[in-house]
Amino acid sequence: MTGGIGSSGPESESGLGFRSPRIQRLRRLVSRREERRESGLVVVEGATLIQEALAAGWVCVEEFTSSGATPVGVVEPTWVAPGVLDRVASTETPRPNIAIFALPTPIDIGRVSTALVVDRMADPGNLGTAMRSAEAAGFDAVVVTSGTVDDLSPKVVRASAGARFHVPVIESSLQQLRETGFHLVGTSSHRGTDHLELDWSSPARLGIVIGNEAQGLDDSAPVDGWVSIRHAGRSESLNAAMASTIVCFAAARGRGLL
Amino acid sequence: MTGGIGSSGPESESGLGFRSPRIQRLRRLVSRREERRESGLVVVEGATLIQEALAAGWVCVEEFTSSGATPVGVVEPTWVAPGVLDRVASTETPRPNIAIFALPTPIDIGRVSTALVVDRMADPGNLGTAMRSAEAAGFDAVVVTSGTVDDLSPKVVRASAGARFHVPVIESSLQQLRETGFHLVGTSSHRGTDHLELDWSSPARLGIVIGNEAQGLDDSAPVDGWVSIRHAGRSESLNAAMASTIVCFAAARGRGLL
Numbered sequence: 170m171t172g173g174i175g176s177s178g179p180e181s182e183s184g185l186g187f188r189s190p191r192i193q194r195l196r197r198l199v200s201r202r203e204e205r206r207e208s209g210l211v212v213v214e215g216a217t218l219i220q221e222a223l224a225a226g227w228v229c230v231e232e233f234t235s236s237g238a239t240p241v242g243v244v245e246p247t248w249v250a251p252g253v254l255d256r257v258a259s260t261e262t263p264r265p266n267i268a269i270f271a272l273p274t275p276i277d278i279g280r281v282s283t284a285l286v287v288d289r290m291a292d293p294g295n296l297g298t299a300m301r302s303a304e305a306a307g308f309d310a311v312v313v314t315s316g317t318v319d320d321l322s323p324k325v326v327r328a329s330a331g332a333r334f335h336v337p338v339i340e341s342s343l344q345q346l347r348e349t350g351f352h353l354v355g356t357s358s359h360r361g362t363d364h365l366e367l368d369w370s371s372p373a374r375l376g377i378v379i380g381n382e383a384q385g386l387d388d389s390a391p392v393d394g395w396v397s398i399r400h401a402g403r404s405e406s407l408n409a410a411m412a413s414t415i416v417c418f419a420a421a422r423g424r425g426l427l
Numbered sequence: 428m429t430g431g432i433g434s435s436g437p438e439s440e441s442g443l444g445f446r447s448p449r450i451q452r453l454r455r456l457v458s459r460r461e462e463r464r465e466s467g468l469v470v471v472e473g474a475t476l477i478q479e480a481l482a483a484g485w486v487c488v489e490e491f492t493s494s495g496a497t498p499v500g501v502v503e504p505t506w507v508a509p510g511v512l513d514r515v516a517s518t519e520t521p522r523p524n525i526a527i528f529a530l531p532t533p534i535d536i537g538r539v540s541t542a543l544v545v546d547r548m549a550d551p552g553n554l555g556t557a558m559r560s561a562e563a564a565g566f567d568a569v570v571v572t573s574g575t576v577d578d579l580s581p582k583v584v585r586a587s588a589g590a591r592f593h594v595p596v597i598e599s600s601l602q603q604l605r606e607t608g609f610h611l612v613g614t615s616s617h618r619g620t621d622h623l624e625l626d627w628s629s630p631a632r633l634g635i636v637i638g639n640e641a642q643g644l645d646d647s648a649p650v651d652g653w654v655s656i657r658h659a660g661r662s663e664s665l666n667a668a669m670a671s672t673i674v675c676f677a678a679a680r681g682r683g684l685l
Contacts, residue, residue: 224661261519298668305669307659335661365680399685400676401565403482403593410556411563414669415676418656422623427657 183236184248187256192249195233196257198269202319209272211321215264216241221331222270231269238265259323272321276337278349281309283424284339285417286346286353286378288386289316290409295382296320297328298410304332306421311338312346312376343378343391351376353392356416358385358406361395364416369423377416382409441494442506445514450507453491454515456527460577467530469579473522474499479589480528489527496523517581530579534595536607539567541682542597543675544604544611544636546644547574548667553640554578555586556668562590564675565684569596570604570634601636601649609634611650614674616643616664619653622674627681635674640667 185192197204198212205211210230213222219241223229229243235254240246255263285303290296296318303311313320320338343353352372355361356379369375377396380386385406398415400407407415421427443450455462456470463469468488471480477499481487487501493512498504513521543561548554554576561569571578578596601611610630613619614637627633635654638644643664656673658665665673679685 301666302669304660305658305662305665330666332660398676399680400563401679401685402562402590404563407563408559408588410668411560411672414672418658418673421659422657427659 184250185233185253186250187253191231191247192233192253192257195267195269199257199259199323202322205319205321210269211272211326212323213268213270213326214258214260214266214323216266218326218331219243219266219268222268222334225331225334227270227273227334229268230271233267235265241266241268243268260327273337275339276310278310278339278341278346281337281339282374283308283420283426284310284312284346284351284376285413286312286314286341286343286376287317288314288343288378288390289381290379291318292382292409293318293322293324294328295409297325297330297333299379299413300325300329300336300338301332302410302414302417304329304336306417307426308336308417308421311336312341313338314342315340346376347391347393350374352394353378354394354396355386355390355392356380356412357395357397359397360388361397364396364398364419367394367396367419367423369420370425375420375424377420379409379413379416442508443491443511444508445511449489449505450491450511450515453525453527457515457517457581460580463530463577463579468527469530469584470581471526471528471584472516472518472524472581474524476584476589477501477524477526480526480592483589483592485528485531485592487526488529491525491527493523499524499526501526518585531595533597534568536568536597536599536604539595539597540632541566541678541684542568542570542604542609542634543671544570544572544599544601544634545575546572546601546636546648547639548637549576550640550667551576551580551582552586553667555583555588555591557637557671558583558587558594558596559590560668560672560675562587562594564679566594566675566679569594570599571596572600573598604634605649605651608632610652611636613644613648613650613653614638614670615653615655617655618646619655622654622656622677625652625654625677625681627678628683633678633682635678637667637671637674 232246234240234246326333351374353376490504492498492504584591609632611634
């Protein structure tokens with residue numbers, strides 16, 4: 170999958186240089202969704218997140234370590250010349266460890282009974298937080314619809330604080346989920362039953378749908394019911410992170426997951 | 428309070444230059460807590476947040492607008508030479524509007540019956556989110572203890588999405604609050620009553636205490652009781668933002684605020 174160092178093009182004595190084909194591929198994996206999809210590989214930046222991915226059972230394919238830094242050490246590190254990872258990293262304070270992981274085999278939707286369904290969410294921070302809520306509430310999976318920001322982008326992985334590795338993510342559509350027997354409950358700022366009054370335990374297969382942060386979930390979305398959260402303050406609606414936390418935890422309690 | 432343009436030192440035809448004393452004071456107000464405390468002034472960056480501050484009734488003292496941009500227009504704008512505000516702003520994508528507001532008169536703690544008490548929280552993003560939770564839950568105030576990150580820092584104001592302007596913030600200590608008759612409930616990852624089982628309605632004056640994000644609230648903290656949140660997933664505790672959202676909303680429902 171990766172060539173030996175000797176075949177990797179330009180390199181200095183202290184490790185791979187920026188123009189090395191392997192560094193260029195790493196760079197594409199950081200920045201391009203299609204590259205991640207086609208290769209089945211994902212980049213994880215920083216020792217903490219690398220360890221989270223390992224703890225979740227993900228398989229590390231290659232680890233890049235800046236010359237002079239300490240490798241996380243799960244595979245033989247590929248040494249990189251000083252400053253090179255700074256030009257590759259998605260963060261403004263780049264870390265000296267970057268690893269490539271293989272995407273795990275997707276789980277079968279048939280095994281999922283409680284899912285958070287994220288519909289056309291645009292902000293990586295919000296998607297990461299939604300994943301974190303779903304994981305902490307004990308949900309089986311997060312479902313993302315097409316039009317949602319890439320769940321494997323470095324920003325999402327970072328915002329999820331590693332939850333991305335621990336909760337399976339499935340790509341699907343609201344229509345497909347209903348055809349698979351899911352009872353979908355859409356979150357809304359203005360309609361539906363209050364989250365504390367809904368009977369969360371009855372649907373055998375439950376999908377809580379949270380929409381785009383700017384427009385919310387469309388009133389015509391193909392869902393089976395609606396839930397809302399009463400709140401005070403000046404805003405018309407809660408932000409997506411708060412809403413997903415509150416609804417996931419209410420549903421988890423109602424379903425005996427916590 | 429502010430000198431006329433003519434007395435402000437170096438300036439170009441298109442507005443104040445970087446070395447102008449007024450720009451230098453603005454810079455200090457952005458970066459230095461003591462400057463904000465001593466002057467009673469706070470900097471608000473970007474048209475959206477400026478409008479939030481105005482909507483909350485805060486008084487704008489001066490508005491700086493980059494030459495060529497549109498002022499928010501509440502006071503006669505002070506024009507600034509191109510590029511200068513970029514060097515002053517706390518953000519990486521600086522906005523062409525920056526305003527100075529006067530801090531409102533602090534509210535009397537005697538008027539507060541439900542408060543979120545933030546004890547030695549270090550991260551501006553967490554404090555901003557905690558304020559947002561308190562506001563959306565209809566709390567009367569946020570109390571910050573000494574050792575908590577400055578509630579007027581630009582990062583906190585931004586993370587609060589303007590909630591900082593809408594919810595009064597009071598500086599106090601746990602001991603002082605108890606002496607004023609507050610019943611303090613500490614949030615904990617490992618002890619206390621579950622948040623859904625606590626009777627939130629009984630204390631006339633309730634303070635929910637959330638601790639430092641790394642260490643949590645100390646077991647020896649002078650509180651009257653403890654509350655915890657059951658959760659799943661790999662983490663030992665929920666992050667501070669999720670915890671404050673869940674507990675504030677549970678308490679608000681129990682107290683009939685929502």
